[in-house]
Amino acid sequence: MIEILKAVKYIINKAENRVKPKREYDQFYATEITLIKRIKLLSKFKFEKIIFLGDDDLNSLCLGYYKKLKKEKAEIFVLDIDKDQIDFIEKISEEENLEIKTIYQDIRDALPKDLKNFDLAFFDPPYTPNAVKIWLIRALEILLGSGTNKERKDYNFLKNKYIFMCYGYTDKSLERGLKIQKIISDLGLIVQAKYRKFNKYTGAESINNESDLYIIQPTPKVNLKEIDYWKNKKIEEKIYTYEV
DSSP states (O other), rough: OHHHHHOOHHHHHHHHTTTOOOOOGGOBBBHHHHHHHHHHTTSSSEEEEEEEEETOHHHHHHHHHHHHHHTTOOOOEEEEEEEHHHHHHHHHHHOOOOOOOOEOOOTOOOOOOOTOOOSSSEOOSSSSSSHHHHHHHHHHHHTTTSOHHHHHHHHHHTOOOOOOOOOOOTTTOOOHHHHHHHHHHHHHHHEEOOOOOOOOEEEEEGGGGGEEEEEEEOOHHHHHHHHHHHHSSSOOOOOOTTTT
């Protein structure tokens, strides 16, 4: 726990003068305590390759610095549409020798073909149903790769694949949570754990500055047809709250 505290506080201090959150990308920075909780939870899972699909909170840097303090190995990737965030992550990664790999891209565009063999995907998407579905589809594409249907539905393969997803809705808008629950189940996924109001933010008043953390796994009923359909294709959907 001491290493987690050191890692998060160090990165937060380094990020003191970073760019402000961009409303057009639905960015709201998570609190320091939230980052500590996230890294603590991630530290309990075994993974060799992890990807953050969007990372304005700098989870990747906190995790990378924590792994450095613990002298543990892990390949850490970040895919983000925000060039300022990518540039900042690259800068700190180089300064601290964290070897975080970055990809500047809109998640709606077809993914690079070499993104495969990942164990865990983490994301805090825009809080629209379209966004949640697209992030889940892309995460599954990355986690499951391009093997045969039999291989990708094998229990021994799926049991080590995890998605960490943040999503917020208030107690007065439970129907929003129900929509997300249906998207998850329609893709053949199961929620293994859900931590209500796990994440805290600054400036996200529409969700009371908090969101849940879902730990999701693909089941042998995973909807490969849907996932494979969008491979090598651009997804033409509005995903940000100002768009919808």
